[in-house]
Amino acid sequence: KQEVTQIPAALSVPEGENLVLNCSFTDSAIYNLQWFRQDPGKGLTSLLLIQSSQREQTSGRLNASLDKSSGRSTLYIAASQPGDSATYLCAVNAGGTSYGKLTFGQGTILTVHP
């Protein structure tokens, strides 16, 4: 059974710092991995999706990498801002097909203080 773990569970940093969120998964036979952001009382917003054949994806100040063989992904946030404060979730699609039976990690709660 696929298990997804996110470290750290919570992170508090001053504005402007570069930071890394970690996601590990136990079964390397994944189809893709998706990073989401969740704001309090809100739904999940997709940030980046990495296919199993890809090594990284970038969107603005965000960069996600994938090392399938070691079962790891990282989300790098450059020059953090207070508006980045949210819960970040990673999820793997391990079914080998493009359907949404995602396995989620428990999330990293990020606080960026001014």
Added chain:
Amino acid sequence: DADVTQTPRNRITKTGKRIMLECSQTKGHDRMYWYRQDPGLGLRLIYYSFDVKDINKGEISDGYSVSRQAQAKFSLSLESAIPNQTALYFCATSDPGQVHGELFFGEGSRLTVL
């Protein structure tokens, strides 16, 4: 307007009551999902549907049922609600013809069972 809309957003009910959570989408996606989020447990898949005639159980389907009334509508029912079904429920959609396996979430329905 949101592409994936859930109603109600908040609901408080009593043990034994029947509850329906509704989801509608304007994205034109064939695939729809219901997830449940509990603190410390991440999101878990309850049911999913690949088209109007296709319904599948997810990881935690016991105590739940679903109905796919149309391509755009997917409802989740709790026939006899119990307190441990208190959670945040999310509807999601995906289209395999687009970015492979990317999911789009509604803003969630918070259910409290007393």
